[in-house]
Amino acid sequence: MTDLDRLPDLPVRAVLPDVLAALEGHGTAVLVAPPGTGKTTLVPLALDRGEGRVVVAEPRRLAARAAASRMAALLGEPVGETVGYAVRGDRKVSARTRIEVVTSGLLVRRVQHDPELPGVSAVLLDECHERHLDADLLLALLLDVRAGLREDLRLLATSATVAAGRLAELLGDAPVVTAQARTYPVSLSYRAPARGQRIEAAVAATVRLALSEGDGDVLAFLPGAGEISRTAALLDSLDADVLPLHGRLSTARQDEALRPRSRRRVVLATAVAESSLTVPGVRAVVDCGLARVPRVDHRRGLAGLATVRVSAAVAEQRAGRAGREAPGRAYRCWPEHEQATLPAYPEPEIRTAELARFALELACWSTPDGSGLAWWDPPGEGALAAARSLLVTLGATMSDGAVTPRGRRMADLGLHPRLARALLDGAAAVGARAAAEVVALLDAGAKLTDVEAELRRLRSAHDDAAHRWQRDARRLAGLVKTPGGAEAVDAALVVALAYPERLAHKRSGSAPVYLMAGGTAAELPDGSGLDDAEWLAIAEATRDPGRAQGTIRLAASADEALAVRAAPALLSEVDEVRWDGDVVARHVRRLGAIVLSERPLRNPDPALVHDAVVAGLRAEGLGLVRWSQDTTRLRERMAFLHRVLGPPWPAVDDDTLLSEVDSWLDLSRVRRRSDLANLDAGASLRGLLPWPEAARLDDLAPDRLAVPSGSRHRVDYRGEQPVLAVKLQETFGWTRTPALADGRVPVLLHLLSPAGRPAAVTADLESFWRNGYAAVRADLRGRYPKHPWPEDPATATPTRHTSRRSR
Structure with missing residues (x-):
């Protein structure tokens, strides 16, 4: 047990009794304390009551080592005695260690291996407000452990922000203890x-x-x-x-x-x-x-x-x-x-990060979709679905989400599932050391774009990055066993095993642009040293906002044979029939989106041809079919009746006609654009007219309307209300506005001057003669004296001629 009187007088020290009391009475608690107040160092020492080991989970390796060093210094001991730490690739503990500081990800692995956490009396989850992905996952797993296996396990979550309400709720309405910081202005x-x-x-x-x-x-x-x-x-x-x-x-x-x-x-x-x-x-x-x-x-x-x-x-x-x-x-x-x-x-991070490693941990916990766990924020459905799909591709899980033995092995490596797959399969293909060197590079990042060049640089360099890479490579090589054989460095193969969908083939043209198997295009930056490569195994590519294609940051030169070897699941051979202005039919061998070879098809499947024509129509629109003026007007009249009367009058808008194209167009002989242009849309469209209702088409929505002068003028059905444009003098004697669709919709009359310009617009002719005509007559009869402008248009003789010609 730690002598609390020896601890420095930091602000958290004053609330240590409250923290211990909250844990004693409730089993969980939340401590809110600003940075630098002692929550990371004093609280773990206070939790050491001799009842079991205290584990402190930190979001970062650097923070874990620093916290352990600070606590050991307070006790006047070296790290590894009472206080130790464990991070990936580095561990300092002993049989005497009672307080261990670990990274959140490492503690997730320990919980997976033994959920009961034997010998652990308390877990402190530090810096929860930073919302790292591993920390959120660890919190959910520990809550599940406490609910089902270890009710006695004490959980203390710390945060530097006062927004701790949701955190306390997750911990079972845990008490919240707040330490006031001693700060200066x-x-x-x-x-x-x-x-x-x-x-x-x-x-x-x-x-x-x-x-x-x-x-x-x-x-x-x-x-x-x-x-x-x-x-x-x-x-x-x-x-x-x-x-x-x-x-x-x-x-x-x-x-x-x-x-x-x-x-x-x-x-x-x-x-x-x-x-x-x-x-x-x-x-x-x-x-x-x-x-x-x-x-x-x-x-x-x-x-x-x-x-x-x-x-x-x-x-x-x-x-x-x-x-x-x-x-x-x-x-x-x-x-x-x-x-x-x-x-x-x-x-x-759970809302924005890539979730493959997270999803593998859920699969190992036997809850592939995360249901049943208490989340601060649940993972996004789309991101989690994408991650689960990738795990199936890598062989880490079954299609139902159940983890495979291979998946558990991948999880034990402590790497992203992509890198775990590359290490396991790469070690079998090129040897443990060679695979480990490439995986260590992919995990840490690189200065150069060319993987091979970066490997050569790291092997001869003596800086921190090189030393860390060499140490990680040795550690990773020790995690896998190979059946023997020569070590052949094939960096591209190892990269491709990690990122099979990023195998890329150079597009034709002068620019070094590559199409990835996943369908994304990416360009090599200047000075990459890879411009002559026909194929690339891409490890890292980014996409800048506003750019259609990505930029390749790290890749290795490859070839087609390597691509086929590394990504057999992406290989396919199909008869492909598609619309490209005309129907194009070919037998294609692909690696994902990359065409490896193709040859024309002489007698393609008629069903595939039909589907390609339909796809062409939907992509380019109904303008591919011949529409005469009369056909267009027929369509407008039918659309009017569908809008006003509904069934059985059919909808004839573009979306409906394209979605039901087989119900009115015969595409059985269409192979080219010219074949579509020869189709008569009018004859096909008339086939949609309902019978026997179609016999009343000219009554319900006539193409032309007779006016009092004896003329017949076309009705415009393009707007929401049918429009009849007619010279005002031709409507003399018309006291009631004509209506269509069995009298449901009045025609909107555009009454024209003798020059054909709109003089008035009305759907109520009787009201116009009574209230509006006088003003129109006063305005126009001086400009058009040769035309009749009677005072009483209701009794005047309608005419389309001048006054003299009418006489």
Whole structure:
């Protein structure tokens, strides 16, 4: 047991009795405490009551190691004694370890192997507000464990934000304990980048300003390792130690960034320093306002990282880092008016990330769709369906979602299912070491586009990235056993085993654009060294907003034989009949969307030909068929009767005619566009007329109407109401507006001047003669004196001629 009196006097210490009492009485609790108040270090030590091991789950490896080191230092011990840690590829524990800090993903694996968690008395879920995918999954699994197996397992969830209501609800209406932070005032200022200025340049300039305006160290937030490297280069001449801090650094370099120095420090960090870590000595924070988060384009099958604006909660946490030990300053690299437009909280990864690994864990838990588990936010149905489909393709699950023995083996490797498949099958094909080197590269990312070139660079380099890659490759090679044989490095094959749908063939033309088997096009960047490759096995591709095709970031040169070997499930041979202006019939051999070979079909299946013609009509429209003026008017009259009378008068709009094309068009002899143009739509359309009602077509919707002058004028049925355009003098003596469809719809009369221009529009002729005619007569009889303008049109003789000719 830990002597609590030896613990430092941090704000959380004051609420430790409340936390312990809540867990004792309820079994679960939520602790709300800002970063730097001691929740990650003091609480686990207080939970060590000698009843079993305390496990602390951290969202990041860097945070897990840092937390263990800090707790061990408080006890005056090295890491691995009372306090230890375990992260992927690195573990420091002993038989004496009572408090173990692990990553959320690693604890998920332990729960999968033994849900009862023997020997564990309490689990602390740290930084729940960050909403990492593994953390959300772990919370759901532990709640299930506690409900069915370990009612005595104590669960404590911690959060740096006060929005803990939903979290407490999930934990069974758990008590919420709040620790008040002892903070100092932080002054805020906004320094938006100049027009066209890159964010690295803006951050570097603001760092210099922060150093000049006060004392202490500076903590600057940037979205990723690339931006950190470029910003560090811009600060090369600075009279201070510029230190990067991100998850891809070695443990020694991460520790170096967290250790105070005699000279002032500028720590350039990713989101890892928002809440999981304490960086002592910081008096100024420079926030670029951006973060890198997982995103996936399900339609194109491209997953990766996207740079997004931070939330208001994250911006507040970042700024708060400046006021931990003394009054501080926070500089935000965006316009002040944009602050109000920031989202309130970060978007949970479970809503945005690719879910294949998550779905494999659910399958291992025997709940492929996640039903029955208590979720903070449930996974999206579309993303989960895509992930489950991929698992079937990789052989990790059956079609019903049940996990296979191979799937359990893949899950045990602790890799994304794609990489697990590449390691297992790649080891059998090219040897464990060769497969492990490629998989380690795919897992960590690369500087170069060419996988082979990047492998050569890493083998000869001596930087942190190379050392980490070599260590990971050795670890992965030890996880798989191969039956022997020579080690033949075939990077493209291993890449293709991980991403079979990203096998790509070069399109014709000068630009290095490739079509992937999944149907997405992607282009090689300049200087990739792969422009001459006819085939590529693509490991990583991104799509920039506004661009139709992706950009290839990492790939290996391949060939057709390798593609067929790596992705036999994507191979198909079919008789393909489609519309391409005319019917095109061919026998096609494909790898997904890529055509490997084709030959013409002499006698294609008539049913396939018919379907292709119908598809052509639906794609290009009914304009492919011949429509005479009379046919068009017939269609308009039929549409009018359907709209007014309904059945049995049929609908004849484009959507209906195209969806029921076989009911009125004979396509049995159509093979070409010219065949469609020769079809008489009128004869076909008349076949849709209902009998015996069709005999009344001219009565209900006549093509022409007789007017008092004796003329017959066409009715326009194109609008909502039928229109009859007629010269005003021809309607003399007409006292009632004619109506169609058995008197249901009055005709809208466009009464024309002698020059054929509209003089009046009315659907109530009687009212017009009584109220409107006098004004029209006064306006027009001076302009058209040769035409009759009687005072009483109801009794006048209708005419289409001038007054003299009428006499």
